[in-house]
Structure formats: structure tokens, C-alpha cells
Amino acid sequence: MPIVEQDIRELILDTTRNLLTRDGYNSLSMRKIAKTAGCGLGTIYIYFENKDVLIHDLIDEGFEKMYLSLRETVEKEKEARLRLAAFIRAYIHFGLQNPEFYEIMYLLHPERMQRYPREKYRRARRSLELLESLIKEVGSKKSGLGKEQLLSYSIWSALHGAVTIILAKRLDNSISREAFIESVISGALSSVE
Amino acid sequence: MPIVEQDIRELILDTTRNLLTRDGYNSLSMRKIAKTAGCGLGTIYIYFENKDVLIHDLIDEGFEKMYLSLRETVEKEKEARLRLAAFIRAYIHFGLQNPEFYEIMYLLHPERMQRYPREKYRRARRSLELLESLIKEVGSKKSGLGKEQLLSYSIWSALHGAVTIILAKRLDNSISREAFIESVISGALSSVE
Amino acid sequence: MPIVEQDIRELILDTTRNLLTRDGYNSLSMRKIAKTAGCGLGTIYIYFENKDVLIHDLIDEGFEKMYLSLRETVEKEKEARLRLAAFIRAYIHFGLQNPEFYEIMYLLHPERMQRYPREKYRRARRSLELLESLIKEVGSKKSGLGKEQLLSYSIWSALHGAVTIILAKRLDNSISREAFIESVISGALSSVE
Amino acid sequence: MPIVEQDIRELILDTTRNLLTRDGYNSLSMRKIAKTAGCGLGTIYIYFENKDVLIHDLIDEGFEKMYLSLRETVEKEKEARLRLAAFIRAYIHFGLQNPEFYEIMYLLHPERMQRYPREKYRRARRSLELLESLIKEVGSKKSGLGKEQLLSYSIWSALHGAVTIILAKRLDNSISREAFIESVISGALSSVE
DNA sequence: GATGAATGAGCGTTCATTCAT
DNA sequence: AATGAATGAACGCTCATTCAT
Secondary structure (H helix, E strand, O other), X not given: OOOOHHHHHHHHHHHHHHHXXXXXXXXXXXXXXXXXXXXXXXXHHHHOOOHHHHHHHHHHHHHHHHHHHXXXXXXXXXXXXXXXXXXXXXXXXXXXXXXXXXXHHHHOOHHHOOOOOHHHHHHHHHHHHHHHHHHHHHOOOOOXXXXXXXXXXXXXXXXXXXXXXXXXXXXXXXXXXXXXXXXXXXXXXXXXO | OOOOHHHHHHHHHHHHHHHHHHHOHHHOOHHHHHHHHOOOHHHHHHHOOOHHHHHHHHHHHHHHHHHHHHHHHHHOOOOHHHHHHHHHHHHHHHHHHOHHHHHHHXXXXXXXXXXXXXXXXXXXXXXXXXXXXXXXHHOOOOOOOOOHHHHHHHHHHHHHXXXXXXXXXXXXXXXXXXXXXXXXXXXXXXXXX | OOOOHHHHHHHHHHHHHHHHHHHOHHHOOHHHHHHHHOOOHHHHHHHOOOHHHHHHHHHHHHHHHHHHHHHHHHHOOOOHHHHXXXXXXXXXXXXXXXXXXXXXXXXXXXXXXXXXXXXXXXXXXXXXXXXXXXXXXXXXXXXXOOOHHHHHHHHHHHHHHHHHHHHOOOOOOOOOHHHHHHHHHHHHHHOOO | OOOOHHHHHHHHHHHXXXXXXXXXXXXXXXXHHHHHHOOOHHHHHXXXXXXXXXXXXXXXXXXXXXXXXXXXXXXXXXXXXXXXXHHHHHHHHHHHHOHHHHHHHHHOOHHHOOOOOHHHHHHHHHHHHHHHHHHHHHOOOOOOOOOHHHHHHHHHHHHHHHHHHHHOOOOOOOOOHHHHHHHHHHHHXXXXX
């Protein structure tokens, strides 16, 4: 079974993702990726124009994966409130289950790299738009005033903060991770009522 | 009055923090620090074993400075609820005023730092302990059951998430930063009631 | 009618010359040649051992093309003096129309070229021999003493100097390029009288 | 006797000049310079901002050396015509005696490198201005009409062409170098009358 | 014969670190 | 203690060349 193009591209992406998660952005180098992936340095440049593009593709991949996962979860529920709750749980779950994707998506600032492509940016927004639409569905008294977007950002930042803190191992050992998560979830849900 | 050891050490730390906040981590170099601080390049190595140690010491000092700043702010208020509100505002303010510095304080994974001393860790926790004590002061119905620590982590994660999202420029242009912050603050405050 | 070997070889040489003249030597790459010529990268190596050989063949061909072009121009004139004048003008014209190519033909030191074949050398001399024959045709009082070769080198060096100076953009802006060229031409022509 | 700063700078310039003369511009690399000079790669960057600046300094050095040499020679003569003749001879002599300087001055196009500094450019013009002033001194019938500048460029291009052809070893063995030079000189001198 | 994916030496440049003074 | 010239490993990236198909 020969290694076809797609395989090498994926191999490079996988390798880069692992290295980023393990060693962080500052110690990531094209040479290290090549060596770890077992390919030549120049080979990377066949599949990715430059380092930034490689990272962008990686980020894009993460947002896509997360969005698909969230949408699938939400679609299993019919009732508005349950759909929102499912989203919130699924978001935290995704972050904790896929640290190698989640960290890359948020630990790097797109603007520190040369112009994150507009089309990728739009894709990165889709999860957030999904959240906003779910909030609209619930239709609380707080909404209806165009506050849904603001609310979606508030909830997102709470979820994001929680995931980040857990992934960074900043949660004290004396605290139950589950209790913390439930606390964050109930806080988020209560904010839409 | 001669410049004594402590002065130069502090000078280097201050300079580094300023450079970090102003120009970002990627453009931080030992040469630049030396030049800006007005000392010789080699001099830095007298006070700091290497760049990593300098950064670690800086982070340590950063947590200390943040803690002192938060405590000072809190002490200006007498009423429990106002003290808590002051803390929350001051925390976000600190993060936004020291973007690169805040990120380095939190985005560096503990596991990635080579032997980050346990005693520095403890210092990093003090702001969180202050928050917990403020929550206890407020003394809501939700507390009193040992839930204050959990609550402090929830609030912290909301604040941290908000700061992170703003710093990463992930906030949509159509959203007012101030409105977002107020929304996060009121959410945090309401959670202790 | 299939493309035969000779065609592809010529295609590659033509493409390379065009790229050289248009974009310069520093931006010339085997990849670019292949892409512009519309053939595969590896194909070039079937007809040329390596890049150096390709360039040498190109130079060789360039001398040939220049010679043919000069001869053709000269043949349009019947009178000896006009033929010489036509040569001179055509020489300068060729240099200015093919800047990078002219430079590569002459700026490469013979000693630096790895084993530049003796037979190619001879070909490079033909334009000069043509010039010499034209001078003999004019038959001034200065000639007839075997001085024609010397004269041809003098004139050539004047032309070569003028072309080189223009190509190197060393001509002051306040000087008209045309006036300069006319001045050089009349100087050259007067030297054979 | 310790090696002082000036020595290393000069060592690097000397080494670069030799490498350029021997191997040409295309095979010149900072690594090669460092290795040949016997210093570290980074050391070069202490004395020269980048490769272009190093080359610029080299070119500048050559123009300065040539100008000083020409001026000195000219000053030894009192009569206008003799001064001009001395200049012409000295120019060719300088080129032939200092190939490593002369080639670098003219074989590289300043504009292919990032902006050749205005002040260096002015310095490069001084020899030409000296020639122009000598032509004015002679004051032939051809001059007096503002044609001196044009004339100086014509003469310069003839001299430059001759030097270039000799240095590039393009002069046929059957030709006497001295005869060729005398031929060029008399051609140049006759053009101002 | 024709192809182009794969390679890795080499490029200019940066910068943490060392060490003689 | 204080300095900064000197170093060389490492960076992102290019490109001539090879070779399996």
C-alpha cells in the first residue's frame, strides 16, 4: 500500500499538532516537524506554502472538527433549552477530549501570523454562530433586544476560560473537576434566563 | 549612592516586563533588554542564569505584582460586595493593560517550564485565594457549604476566559468591548448570589 | 507531428533566455524554466546535464544568435562604411535588448566556467571576426598594416564599455542615452578613418 | 599585539574581495567569508549590518581608492593635455593593477542590491567628475557647448570597455596588450580635439 | 522518454550564551 | 562586578538534483 499524497499531508499535520501540544509553539520548528514526521525538510514546503500556512491549516482543521462535533450533538436534541445545554456540555467535552486541537485553536493569535485567511476566519466563527442561534431559540426575556450575540460571547468566554484552566492544569487538586464543570455549566445556563 | 545588586535585578525585571507588554514575546531578546535597561549584555547573566530563569522570575514577580495591585484595589472598598466587584474589574483591567505579560503568566503550561519552583507556584495562587476570601465575605446562601473555592474558580475562569478572548482579538468588531466586559462582570457577580 | 528531441532542447533554451532577459539571473530556477517551458522538471535534465551546462549551452547559442543577427543586419547594406555602421548599431542594440543575457555572455570569466569547450570559444569569436572583416572592407589608411585586428578590438571595447555602462545604470540621468550612444558610435566610426 | 576592531573589519573586507575576485558573486556566501577569514559567522554581522552593506562598503572602498590614485597622478602634471593623458593612463593602469577592486566596483549592479546609499553613490562619481573637469581644462572646440559631460562618459566607456576586456581575458593572444592599450588611449585623446 | 515528489545542502540572518578583559 | 566582542547552533526557506514510476 503506497503512501499517497494525502497521507503525507496528514502525517505532517498530525506531527505538527502533537509537537505543538507537547512542546509549545516557541519550540516548534520546520526541521523538528520534518525529523519527527520522518520526511525531508523540503517536503513540508510541497504541501504547505510556509510555516504560517501550515499552522493556519491546523487551526482551521480544529475549528472544523469542533463545529461538526457540536452540530452533531445539538441535532440530537429537539427542545431549545436542551439543545443549548447539549451545546455547552459538548463544548467543554470537546476541549477536554481534544486538547491537541483546542490549544492550537486558541493559544495562537491569528493576527500575530500574517493575515489569517478570511475564509478560514469565517469557518472559525461557525461554532459561535451556532451558539447564538441556540440562544435565540430559547428566547428568554433578556433576548429580543439584540443581546443574543453579546450573550453568546459571555457564555463562550466562560466555557473557554474553564476549558483553558483545566487544560493548563491550573485547577487545584482539592477541587473536583466534575463539580467545577457543573458549576460553570449551570452558571452559563442561568445567564440566558 | 551606588547602584546595589537588588536595584539592577529589579531594573532588568522591570525592563523586561515593559518590553514584553510593549513589543511582545517574539521580539524580546537579551540584547534588547540590556540596551533598554542601560546595562551590559553580560550583566544580565550575573543576576539570571539564563533567559528561561529570567522569564520565570518575571512571571513570579508578575503574580506578586498582580496580587499586590488587586489587594490594594480591594482595600479601598469597605463593603463586601463592592470589594468583590472591585477585584473583578481590577483583574480584567490588569490583563488588558499587560497583554503579553498576562499571556506569558498563564499560557505557559506548568509542565513545560523546566522545574518551576514549588514556592513560586504558591505565590501564583494568592490572587485566587484573595478572590475566595472575598466570596466568603459576601457570604451568600450558596456558600457556607465549602463551595467558596469552587465559586472562586468559576468566577476566575469566566474572567480569564474574557481576558483571553479579548487579548486574542477574538471579539467580533460589532461587539462593544465595554459591553462585553460589563456583561461578564455582572454574570460573575450574579453567580455569588 | 511529434515533438522531437531538438524541439524540446530549443524550447528550453529559448525559455531560459527569455526568463534571463525578463527576470534576471538571480530569479532563474530550474523549476521556473520547466513551468514556463511547459515541460516537466526532470525533462530538462534529459537534455542538459545540469544547470551550468544549460547556461553554457545558452551562452554558446547566444553568441551564435548574436552573430547571425549581426551578419543579417550587415548584409542588408552594400556599402562598406554603411555595413560597419550597421554592425555597430546592431551590436549596441543587441546588448540593450537582452540585458541579463548580454551580461551572462560576457561577465562570466572564462576561467570560472568549468571546462568551457574550446569549440564554443571559437564560436564566440565570430562576431569579432565579422567586425574585423568589415574594417578591412572599409580599408582606411590606418589599415593595411595588419592593424585591423587591433582596431576591431578597440572598437569592440568601446561598444562593450558603452553597453556595460548603460546596463549597469551608471549613466547619469542628466545624460540622454541616445546622445551617449551616438557619441560612442561616431567615435568608433571616426577611429577607422 | 592584540587584534583590534579595525583589523577584523579589514580582514573581512579583504577576504570578501579575494573571494569575489576568485569565485565570483554567485558563489559568495557569508559562511564562506567567515570560514576563509577564520572568524565566526556571527562576527561578520558585528561589523556589517548585512551582506548588501558589506558589498556596498567594498564597492565604496574601491571607488575611493581609485579616486585617490587618479587624483594623485593628475596632480603631478601641470599642463591640461598632459593631465588628461595622465588620467587616462592611470585609469587603465588602476583597473589592470587592482582587478580585485575594479571588478567588484563594476561587475555588481548597485540597483540589484537594496538601495545603494546616496552618499556612497556620490563618492563613486568623483573620478568621473575629475575626468570631466580635465576635459573642461583642455577646452577643445568640441566643448564649450556643455558637451564635456557627454565626452567624459564616452571616454570613460572606452576605458572601461578596454579594462573589462583585458581583465576578462577576452583579448586574443595574438594581440599585444600594450598596443591595444595605446590604441585605446590615442582614440580617447583624439576624441577631445 | 517524461515526470514531479522528495530530498537535503545551502542560503542570509538572529540571538542566547560565553569569556577575556 | 561589569562588559560586549565573539561564537555557532538554529531559524525559515530555496532550489538543484535524483529517482521511482
